[in-house]
Amino acid sequence: MREQRRGRAIAMTPGEVDLFLASERVCRVATVGAGGHPHVTPLWFVWDGSALWLNSVVRSRRWADLARDPRVSVVVDAGDDFDELRGVELSGEVEVASEVPRTSRPRADLAEIERGYARKYSGTPEFVADGRHAWLRLTPARLVSWDFRKNPALKPRRSG
Template sequence: MSRRSQITMTDDEVVDFIADRRTVVLATVKADGRPHLVPMWFVPDGSTIEVWSYARSQKTVNLRRDPRATLLLETGTAYDQLRGVSLECDVEVIEDVDDVVRIGTALAERYSGASPSDLANPEATELLRRRAAKRVGLRFTPTRTITWDHRKLGGTY
């Protein structure tokens, strides 16, 4: 058995790993061909990931031109603890305000600890709608997944 196959995560492990992470690194390609890398907060739906971003941000400009991206989620500080998921994705730019508000609401719940009832009050709803007016949603659907979990080697290399 190859080392590569020994450290590959199962589909369930990938979904759990993504759900447990707090930040994803998003890689897009600028017009000059250089990579553009940014950390993002995100909302997972299995292995599909959604974020929101300003409509005029560099990442959004890049994705409108070329709707492909790579996402990286990783953890571990010692070699025998390294784990990660790299997702090569097709990207949908979401401009419907209600969908952008939905993503913003999910981000607020995930990262601020706000409950759905906290965000349902008129002031919170209005604030999210104002923020969403300048943003787009970005939905990343994986076309290829690469994983590694060095813990599966049991300390042997």
């Protein structure tokens, strides 16, 4: 993975990235649509420390876009005020990581991902395949992070 160069002062550490991606619930997935037009959609995800796992409807424009061109950029962000903004952008190529659509057949290679997904979004350890979704895995070629709470220029000045 390429190292982040710009904005190193406000970049998250690897541990901060892991905690951030574990706690946030929605990412925005950008694909290349037909004719080269961008298409951005929100999606739920799981981060395993090295890959982002996306549970996508297989009959969707996003799925069709990725079947044509697996390049993707994903943003997870948070914060309301400028000095609170933080986020992670991951980009690379996705790969289909389950049968299409995902069935209820147990798979050891997906067990931890599916338990994590179920805990994150339903509060239970049991993942239930609905016959409409499948897993996509993004092992990022590039990961960029930012946390404006670290920016010394934005910290309140004390009067003295």
